[in-house]
Amino acid sequence: MNDAELSQVIAEVLDGNTVKFAKIMEIYQKPIFRYCYHMLGNYAEAEDNAQEVFLKTFRTLNKYAQYQMNFNAWIYKIAYHQCVDIIRRRRLVKYLPFFYQDDKENNEVDLHIEANYFDESVHQAMAKLSADERNLLILRCVEDKSYQEIGLILGKNSASLRKKYERTSAKFRKYYAQVKGVGVYEYGQGSGFEKTV
Numbered sequence: 001m002n003d004a005e006l007s008q009v010i011a012e013v014l015d016g017n018t019v020k021f022a023k024i025m026e027i028y029q030k031p032i033f034r035y036c037y038h039m040l041g042n043y044a045e046a047e048d049n050a051q052e053v054f055l056k057t058f059r060t061l062n063k064y065a066q067y068q069m070n071f072n073a074w075i076y077k078i079a080y081h082q083c084v085d086i087i088r089r090r091r092l093v094k095y096l097p098f099f100y101q102d103d104k105e106n107n108e109v110d111l112h113i114e115a116n117y118f119d120e121s122v123h124q125a126m127a128k129l130s131a132d133e134r135n136l137l138i139l140r141c142v143e144d145k146s147y148q149e150i151g152l153i154l155g156k157n158s159a160s161l162r163k164k165y166e167r168t169s170a171k172f173r174k175y176y177a178q179v180k181g182v183g184v185y186e187y188g189q190g191s192g193f194e195k196t197v
Contacts, residue, residue, distance in 0.1 A: 001027055006071055014062055021058055028054075031143065032079050038138045039083035039131070049086060053079045073152035076145070080135065080153055087131050125175035133168040140165055 001009070001023070012020045032053050037046035056078050064074055126134055139145045139153065147158040147165070154161070 003070070010061060010064065010071070013058075018058075021061075024057070025054055028075055032075065035076065035079050035138065035143060036083055038142060039080075039135060040086055045086065049082050050079075053082050056082065069152045070149075073149050076139070076143075076149075076153045077155075083135075084131065121176060121179045124179045125172055128175045129168065129171060133164075133171065136161065136165055136168055137172060 006024075006027075009020050009023050013024075029050070033046055033050040036049045036053070037043065040046050040049065053075065057075055060078075064071065069077075126137070129137070135154075136150065139150045140147075145153070147161050150156075150161050151158040
């Protein structure tokens with residue numbers, strides 16, 4: 001769906017045709033769930049909070065125009081705040097583990113996502129980063145967002161985010177190398193994160 005079609009769907013929802021909101025959900029359901037899963041590290045919580053993101057999006061759709069950002073950035077901003085609220089409630093902002101190894105949570109979807117995005121060394125290295133640092137790496141490397149999009153989502157300057165990304169990726173490389181028991185520069189100059197994804 002292009003921007004014009006999306007704008008038309010939003011206009012129809014705002015005019016009372018709430019059934020059209022299903023089209024928005026079809027487009028964003030998987031990416032928002034995946035984002036919540038990476039931030040929260042728990043399938044059930046990710047599922048619940050992705051639904052909460054869509055509820056908040058629906059309830060505040062009439063305010064969307066005042067934000068003067070594209071819809072993609074706006075919905076990710078809602079998802080970001082939703083996940084950060086959950087993380088704060090856990091009181092584990094700095095050391096939130098990405099995945100829990102509880103057998104009950106190792107269902108097929110968890111295993112599929114885990115196999116496609118992270119290995120155990122990445123889990124351990126990511127757990128050493130703050131929630132904000134982890135969020136930046138997820139948005140940039142997993143969700144493939146530009147610095148401009150990330151700036152809109154986080155309400156920050158894209159140039160400062162680029163610098164923060166460089167510092168964060170250097171920290172990640174250091175932690176990853178420690179976990180692997182090798183030198184930092186054996187992984188090149190990227191974050192190292194995308195190479196293991």
